[in-house]
Amino acid sequence: QMGCKIITDPETLEFEDKAHYLIDHPDGLVESIIDATEDSRDLIGNPVEAKSVERKGEWGDAGTDEIPDAAMLQVHVHMICTGREVCHVAALIGKHTFDMYRVELNTDIADAIKEAAVNFWEIHVLRDIPPYIAPSLDMLKLRKREPQKIYVFQDMAPLENWELAKKLLKEAEAAKEVAEAAMISKLSDAEAATFPDGQAFTYYEESQNRFNQKEFNAAHPEMFLEFKRQTTPKPRIQGRIQA
Incomplete structure (x- = not known):
């Protein structure tokens, strides 16, 4: 649908933001444009995220940036680490519908992710303080x-x-x-x-x-x-x- 050639080789899809201790592996990267136009050339280098979901749920109309919160955080990590301001999301919904979404960088979300990553590294990794995670009821029931x-x-x-x-x-x-x-x-x-x-x-x-x-x-x-x-x-x- 994008009319693009996508890089999918895992060895070339590792990016790092050392300042905020983030390492990222997007599903793809726009390598080239088929029948490129002046506007479409800006797509080259943009990260691509692929999803397969059973139901429409929180996914909005194709072409929008209406994607679930978890996916929104994920694509922002892609943009932070690749230095791009747009991420393309390809979603296979219900095995029959294939929709494309376009998410632009939201600086507030990006800054919150960077702050959380730095805090996690400096507190829980460098100081060796384990984060508190409330165990699920199902896990507690399994305890002997x-x-x-x-x-x-x-x-x-x-x-x-x-x-x-x-x-x-x-x-x-x-x-x-x-x-x-x-x-x-x-x-x-x-x-x-x-x-x-x-x-x-x-x-x-x-x-x-x-x-x-x-x-x-x-x-x-x-x-x-x-x-x-x-x-x-x-x-x-x-x-x-x-x-």
């Missing part, structure tokens, strides 16, 4: 537990915070159902709707194939036992119990 071992909290805050979060989640889910019902009730017998800003939503009937474990066990008990597997036990908070 010692039988009969009990940890004693010094205050009630952790439990109270968890109970409050549960309460707020329940209220939010109830509010979501009310709002959803109000929206769907407006459809009457329609299966889709649009809004003034151009957005739309659909309400199609969908069916799913499900495996009936109980009936399969009754019909093929020997085969069921042969392939039956016990799941890995995972810990679960049970709330307030009498110690």
